[in-house]
Amino acid sequence: MNEIEIVPVRTRRTLNEFIGYPYRLHRGDALWVPQLRAEVRKLLSPKKNPFFEYAEARYFLARRTGNTVGRIAAFSNRRHNALFDDRVGFFGFFECADDSEAARALLDAAADWLRARDLNVLRGPISFAMATDEVGLLVDGFDAPPAIMSPYNPRYYTRLVEDAGFVKVKDLISYQSTEVHMDFGGPLIQRLRQGAALLEKRYGLTTRSLDFSRFDAEIALIKELYNKAWESNWGFVPLTDREIDHVAAQLKPIADPDILPFVLKDGKPIGFAVVVPDLNTALKTNPSGRLFPGIVKILWASRHISRLRIMLLGTLPEWRRKGIDAVLYRHIWDKGFPKGYRWGEAGWILEDNGPMNNALLKMGFSPYKRYRIYDRPIRSIQRERANLASR
Numbered sequence: 001m002n003e004i005e006i007v008p009v010r011t012r013r014t015l016n017e018f019i020g021y022p023y024r025l026h027r028g029d030a031l032w033v034p035q036l037r038a039e040v041r042k043l044l045s046p047k048k049n050p051f052f053e054y055a056e057a058r059y060f061l062a063r064r065t066g067n068t069v070g071r072i073a074a075f076s077n078r079r080h081n082a083l084f085d086d087r088v089g090f091f092g093f094f095e096c097a098d099d100s101e102a103a104r105a106l107l108d109a110a111a112d113w114l115r116a117r118d119l120n121v122l123r124g125p126i127s128f129a130m131a132t133d134e135v136g137l138l139v140d141g142f143d144a145p146p147a148i149m150s151p152y153n154p155r156y157y158t159r160l161v162e163d164a165g166f167v168k169v170k171d172l173i174s175y176q177s178t179e180v181h182m183d184f185g186g187p188l189i190q191r192l193r194q195g196a197a198l199l200e201k202r203y204g205l206t207t208r209s210l211d212f213s214r215f216d217a218e219i220a221l222i223k224e225l226y227n228k229a230w231e232s233n234w235g236f237v238p239l240t241d242r243e244i245d246h247v248a249a250q251l252k253p254i255a256d257p258d259i260l261p262f263v264l265k266d267g268k269p270i271g272f273a274v275v276v277p278d279l280n281t282a283l284k285t286n287p288s289g290r291l292f293p294g295i296v297k298i299l300w301a302s303r304h305i306s307r308l309r310i311m312l313l314g315t316l317p318e319w320r321r322k323g324i325d326a327v328l329y330r331h332i333w334d335k336g337f338p339k340g341y342r343w344g345e346a347g348w349i350l351e352d353n354g355p356m357n358n359a360l361l362k363m364g365f366s367p368y369k370r371y372r373i374y375d376r377p378i379r380s381i382q383r384e385r386a387n388l389a390s391r
Contacts, residue, residue, distance in 0.1 A: 002065045004105040009059035018059050019044070021071050022095045023289055031145045032152055033280040034289040039250070043133070044073075044093075050242035051128050054079045059093070060109045062102040070096035070103060074110035075128060076117050080237050089114030089378065092127030092134070095153075096160055103160035111378045123169065123375050125151070130235050131226075131312065132247050135348065136172050136371025137161060144368060147309040147345040148280045150174065151371060158372075166374035170234060173357065174347025175365035188364040189333055196330035199323050203265060207331045210260035219248045221262075225272050229314025234350055235373075254279050258339070259308065261331035263315070263324055271315035273328045275336075278307035278345070308336060308344040325359050 009018050019040050026032035044059070046052035057075035061068050073093040081087055091110040096103045111122050127134045134151040139158050146152040199205060210218050227238040239247075254277055263271040282302040310332065315324045332344070346365055349356045 004069070004099075004102050005063045006105055006109045007061045007063060009061065014061060015041075015044070015059070017061060017068055018071050018093075021061070021068050023287070024068075025095055025097065026154075027287070029154070031142070033146055033283050034287050035283060036286075037289040040289075043128070049128075050240060050246050053240065053242065055128065057128075058113050060106060060113075062096070062099075062106050064099070064102065069099050070094075070106050072096075072106040072110050073127065074113045076114060076119060077128075077237065080235075081119075083237055086121070087119045088121045088123050089117065089119035090126050090128075091122060091124035094125045094137075094157070094161075096157070098154075098156045098160075100160055100163050104164045107161075107164050107166075107376075111376075115378050120378050121375055122166075122378050123373060126373065127151075129239065129243065130237065131230065131239065132243070136373050139171075139370050139372045141174070141369030144176075145284075146280060146369075147174075147278045147307065148276060149309070149311065150345075150347075150369075161374055164376070166376040168372055169375040170373045171351040172348035172371040172373070173351055173367050174345055174369040174371070175349070175360045176368045177344045177346070177363075177365045179342040189337075192326060192330050192333070192363055195323065196327045199327055203322070205270075205324070205327060206264050206267075207261050207327060208264065209331075209335065210255075210257040210262070212255075212257045215248075215252065219244065221269055222248075222272055222274070225269060225316065226312065226314065228316055229271070230312075231317070234352075251276055254302070256336075256339070258335045259332050259341070261328050261335075263327050263331075265319075270319045271324050271328060272313070273310055273332065274312040275308055275310050275332055277302075277305040277341075278309050278343075279305070281305055281307055306340055306342045308332070308341050310344060310346045313346070321355055323359070325356070326363065329363055 007014060009015050019037055023034055042048045055075055055077045057073050059073050060071065062070035071093060072091055075090050075092065077090060089110075091107065094106070096106065107122070114122060125137055132149070134149065136151060137157055138151055138153050142155055223241060223244045226244065230236045231238070256277055259275045261273050262269040279302065282305060313325060313328055336344075346360055347369070348371060349360065
């Protein structure tokens, strides 16, 4: 068998190859959703993605006989390591043919790059920020397409990563709610309405939708709420103002403000949810991922989106475990169902977040996808390579 060559991405040509590889690899896969290449390029760009204000990355390709058979990104996150007082490096954007040698070579290349920066654990896949980018390897739920900004991979990726010595560190669960579960006049939605009404009366709460005419002020409010609401979550690194502005600019063109709720106490927001139409159903019509002429198909298909993704939901710490999430979900369904939305994803949720998982089950959601984050000590990669060389 011909040897694997690992090629660092240093030129426009190799960057184009890095971006373009998944479109060739997954061609013909009915579930894979091609993202816009221009958006992927922005995500990878240190000049355009504010994540790189506190992180650095290196991208690699794997080639066999001159043909690309895989790719990976290695990156360090200074804010993560300062916050958790550890030395973790990350990998993401992992795509690979069913080739265990290529997968191992890519993961080793990521480890080598991170070891040179005095990091001792390789974690992933994460591409790049925990809260707003694609996180985890899909390990269950291969029969349904991914929602917007959710990862997707073939089944064999699990074997490639685990055969390279990685072990589970955390699972993330995504839930779905269909028209059957949350029929606008059905018993579940009626029970949700009743429960939300009781909570509103008990605590003196109200809800409102995001005001698009005050978009900048609303985003400033979300910034304040978001970092407080998520501060105790595993792996959470607070987003900077520029990062939140960056995500908001990405989502603004597709956002439906009516279904973006705030819950208020005495007129002051105590919780919020970020909900977006599932643009993946429109992106699916453009298999090349190119802006032109694909944008015409995407815009046409986007007029008929009936799916939502609840990306983020949180309350201020003092309002946790009081059922406030039910008030937010009630608002989403009351506003969304009359507009034609018939399916929703809530996720992801950490597997050990008992209150959130239980609340979703009670509201009629069902788990339908599971993503896994893996760890491997970087030093073991070096030791294993030395052992193999000595045989």
